[in-house]
Amino acid sequence: LTDIRDLYRGRGEFAGKEVTIGGWIRSIRDSKTFGFIVVNDGTFFEPLQIVYSDKLNNFEQISKLNVGSAIIVRGNIVETPDAKQPFELQAEEIEVEGLSTADYPLQKKRHSFEYLRTVSHLRPRTNTFQAVFRVRSLIAYAIHTFFMERGFVYVHTPLITGSDCEGAGEMFQVTTMDLKDIPKNEDGSIDFSKDFFGKATNLTVSGQLNVESYAFAFKNVYTFGPTFRAENSNTTRHAAEFWMIEPEIAFADLKDDMILAESMLKHVIRYVLENAREEMNFFNQFVDKGLIERLTHVLNSDFGHVTYTEAVKILEQHNDEFEYKVFWGCDLQTEHERFLTEQEFKRPVFVTDYPKEIKAFYMKLNEDGKTVAAMDCLVPGIGEIIGGSQREDKLELLEQRMEELELNKEDYDFYLDLRKYGSARHAGFGLGFERCVMYLTGMGNIRDVVPFPRTVKNCDL
Ligand code: 4AD
Ligand code: MG
DSSP states (O other), X not given: OOOHHHHHHTTTTTTTOEEEEEEEEEEEEEOSSEEEEEEEOSSSSSOEEEEEETTSTTHHHHHTOOTTOEEEEEEEEEEOTTSSSSEEEEEEEEEEEEOOOTTOSOOSSOOOHHHHHTTTTTGGGSHHHHHHHHHHHHHHHHHHHHHHHTTOEEOOXXXXXXXXXXXXXXXXXXXXXXXXXXXXXXXXXXXXXXSTTSSOEEEXXXXXXXXXXXXXXXXXXXXXXXXEXXXXXXXXXXXXXXXXXXXXXXXXXXXXXXXXXXXXXXXXXXXXXXXXXXXXXHIIIIIOTTXXXXXXXXXXXXXXXXXXXXXXXXHHTTGGGOSSOOOTTXXXXXXXXXXXXXXXXXXXXXXXXXXXXXXXXXBOBOTTSSBBSEEEEEETTTEEEEEEEXXXXXXXXXXXXXXXXXOOGGGGHHHHHHHHSSOOOEEEEEEEHHHXXXXXXXXXXXXXXXXXXXXXXXXXX
């Protein structure tokens, strides 16, 4: 079978030639002696129009086919310079590969994204989701090539862990114990000693702690895999299962970290604009007008930089516009992040040097003793897309911080070892992959950029 992609890419060279394609019917209409079928085979964003006539011995059967049916068509490519599509296929033979019943949930009309979420096994057959999931795939590829071209080693960090990287306690516990007879210790806590791992374990919230140890072996590394958070946040930007890209670089500080993050995001934007033209034009026209212009502008400008303390000063002047009032020490909410990036800077911006109280234990303490060498990258339309930091590389300071936060040091033995055996300046960040896909496609809900989303009260398909 010829891919529809090849017909488009190899334009002209197929004119007048015979080809056979296989695909699914998007729409079908017929009159007495001929008909039109629009077919998509998934290899290209644009569909192919098939023209057929009562010359076919199964003309009656074909005319009755439902949308969604799978067919194989042999015929000749005819150029149609005046039509919407540059060519069509005049069918010599149409074979039915698989019928679709009349209750097929995707009819030709436009369906709402809410409705399509209820059929997430079928929605990749629609225009929007063909575009979303091809772009998602291309972004993953672009991220790998970005790091590979720079000599980074891709590390597969574990999904089951015994620690809580972010210290936020938002973990899904992993156990093989039967819930109805979970053994308890004398103090009432759960006794995991007879469980599979002999201790409490959870799905990872971040691969950072593990990938840091590889940075002290390979210098430049990254992990790219699923992470899990039991955050009870029912928003358009939070999922319980999402993918994260986490590079970690040794002999590097926060500045190097931000340079890396900015060039990675620009690389991915450039790659997608060049390699997903049809999809990006579709988003630009139907999902987020001005998207391409905005992304092109990002490519041609530098990201903004502002410290947390400066950002708070800016935001305090607009406190009457916010639901949550800003003060030094508060965690920035999405409304504040969006104000900074959309109103104040009008481009992506790094906010740096947050108060230590609102950031994780592993971040390097600044000289002021109050703030840490942290950076969040905020982008218009979303807010935080990246969270990163320079790491505390001094054993005493790290231990002190863990004591302050009452973390159980035994769970982090290996992490503390790294500060004992050849510690070095190092930094890294986490890019939320889904938020990156949202940013590049203009899609407004994280549920619409994950093939099978898992969010609060939703693990359906
Ligand atoms: O800011 P976070 O929590 O940082 C870390 O996990 C660090 N350990 C990363 C590192 O330095 N290696 O998360 C990083 C990014 C966020 O900026 C956000 O884009 C995304 O992960 N993220 C989520 N995306 C979707 N759903 C959620 N529930 C998310 N939580 C975080
Ligand atoms: Mg964060």
